[in-house]
Amino acid sequence: MNIYVYLLRRTLYIIPVILGVTFLIFILFNIVAGDPTPLLLGRHATVEQIAELHHQLGLDKPLYAQYFDIVKSAFTFDFGRSWATKQEISQMIIKGAGPSLSITLPAFFIATIMSVIISLVASYYRGGKIDIVVRFCCIAGQSISSMAYILFFQKILAFKFGWFEISGYEFGFPEMIPFILLPIIIDIVLSVGPDVRFYRTVILDEIYQDYVRTARAKGLSELVILFKHVLKNAMIPIITYVIIQLPFLILGALLLESFFSIPGLGGITLNALNSSDFPVIKAMAVLSAVAYIIFSLLTDILYTVVDPRVRLK
């Protein structure tokens, strides 16, 4: 099948997925969550004011019309204004994506490269002391909550040692550097544990394959076997794992951004959750769904590049 037909078909898949996501959002916010107007109007709201605001927000429309409004906003990407900050949500997303990416993108790249290297080394020494230490560190590191890392690193590295800024953000390069370094380091620390465990398993799966034994029999060095043959074959699960994380990079890191006062999408989402800012939560849910679909499509295409045996149908 022609790759363009495949792409078209996958792109069209976005429609039912968005319909599904918006339906879930609709059930959660328009039916389960209840009436947001008392929150918007404050403690002195009168019954008349609540009725008027219902009208303005379209909450007095029949349910199917309210659902249609949400679907429409998902396809037009016009989510209106935030209830909490009264800002236009599309602008909030545009302005918030940069600060989020300035932390998650470098952290993601460094963490991925580090994890793959550590996994290869651990696999090389599988069962040996280095492998045991790596596994122990990964499991121990993962057992501690991300909040604990943030609180500890911020207090010790930024406050006690004064190596980094405690919190804040400045737009522009290199102005942002003092503010993003510590969040990036924490993000890397948080990611390396689970990443290494996953990559190590994937690589070990390959190490026991017949072709590795053949390569050894041919007398190839372990390094060549690991980096040239094993890594190449382990690429498919690694790519899947990597790309599936990409859409979430733009959504930022919820707690990190909140604790370091980074004006990114993670902080915006957390703030929206805490203040029941439904339009923002809806927008972020739709955004993540769309990003997820796009990146999983990208994964499929990359498979064909990495492994010519894979065909898109």
Add this chain to the structure above:
Amino acid sequence: MKKWLSVVCLFALMGGFTACTKKKNTSEKVLNLVTPAKFSGYDPAFAADLYAGNETTRVYEGLLEYHYLKRPYVLQPNLAEAMPSVSADGLTYTFKILKGVMFHDSPAFPGGTGRELVAKDFVYSFKRLADPKLQSTGWWLFDGKIKGLNEWRKKYENAAAVNYDDEIDGLKAVDANTLEITLSKPFPQFLYSLAMPFTVVVAREAVEHFGKEFLNHPVGTAAFMLKEYDQSNTITYLRNPKFREKFYPSEGEESDKANGLLENAGKKIPFVDKVVVQIMVEDQPRWLNLQKGSVDYAAIPKDNFSSVVQADKTISKDLADKGMSLVWAPQLDVTYIAFNHDNKLFKDNLKLRRAMSLAYDEVKGNELFYNGTGLSAQSVVPPGIAGFVKDFKNPWRQYNLEEAKKLLAEAGYPGGKGLPKMTYDTTSNTVSRQMGEFFAKGMEAIGIKVEVVSNTWPELVKKTNNKSTMLFGIAWGADYPDAENFLQLLYCPNKAPGSNSSNYCNAEFDKIFAKASVMQDSPERTALYEQAYKMAADQVPWIFGLHRTSFVVKHNWLKNFKLTEFTHGLEKYLDVDTNIKTENSKKL
């Protein structure tokens, strides 16, 4: 050799890290403030919460304001020349507006230069609160109070657009500097409304020029102008070079002189050139930034309280050595556990209410949740407001399990038998839930079973509006320093969805309240307030909690700082001593 190389590398790395922080300039007159929440922009019509109010009033001003130093709180003219003249029937208030006050420069004005403030601007600004298309959260201030305003609002409810040029009987700009406000009924608390962020003055040109983006482009008359607010977590204000001649107060409380709060008496304000406000949602970064000197003052997080505040309400030695000090003051608020009087179980069951009140160990609750800093509430009005009865002890407000059990038996429920399982609704945050559990445990001691139900804030509001709770824990902070603002919480016509969310009704109480609430401040009115205060204590409409205390740690370089309940416009009085700052920053 390798080992030494590693050590050298480590030090090099650490050296590199030290360059990862920004150098602080301690010689600038900059105020560094912190706020714990994002806010809803600079449209005063939506300045409903404390944080929106604070930011809005850094750029905007109203007719009146609270005297910065005097306590109890006193109103004083701000953009008005003097306090208004009031007609004999108490309905018409005439204000003379200050001459020569200029709006900040803005592209909204021809040539970009701010024009002079006139009385018409107030008429326009007040009408915005009533605009049915705008749905201001401040409408309650004027609802039913200004002659003709409700009719004007009604007229445009279903119209496509609102005409601000309509004449309204109760809002008139008599001439460029005279504003006349006529009320539809006497309401002496009205003047407090004019010191609130909702009623600051905006320029019609700016509202129309910026349209929906008005909330990001404030054009006011205040001492500071917005320089930068780009959705980042830092907001920067610069001193308004055209700010009128305004001076630091020369009188205050007795203790103010000793506390150095009158050292700048009579000097021109503002003192600083720039105000930087950082939004920090979490406690830890706020607290750490204060200790590093990046913030001039901050509230103490609950978890740090015991290590910062000593038993005698002084600051810990290590912070004192770093040049910090503690400031504290009681808040104008009351916490309480409300009975829903719409529920038959509580409505006419005074003995049950009293029994439950006696079984609640407020002293322990104060220790657990407020580090023992709260003041036990004997009734509804907090201290510092006329109507609070000093040294009054509410007999039903003391922890007395024996008496509680006796009253419960008299109510027909010996050992709690025959009582249904009660529900206690609260918000879902950890401390609120813990407070609920503590209350439930107290009730268990007399045989009453209470289930704690967590809600999001909108859920709790919905439940109280629907009158579907049994008991719920809540607090009320003053909108203005008048007992009326607290007593109205028990006034029957204000039943849910109004502010009387406990749906308490008592004809005698209502009579006293209705009479007192329309009287001008006088000993007679205070006597009526006190009568209502004692009646509320006796009838136990709620289980009274406490009046909270604010604690703030500040750097000694911050001058003129006094804790106030009404923080609007505070920054114009504050000063930074750059010499002390340079010196003390070395210790941080």
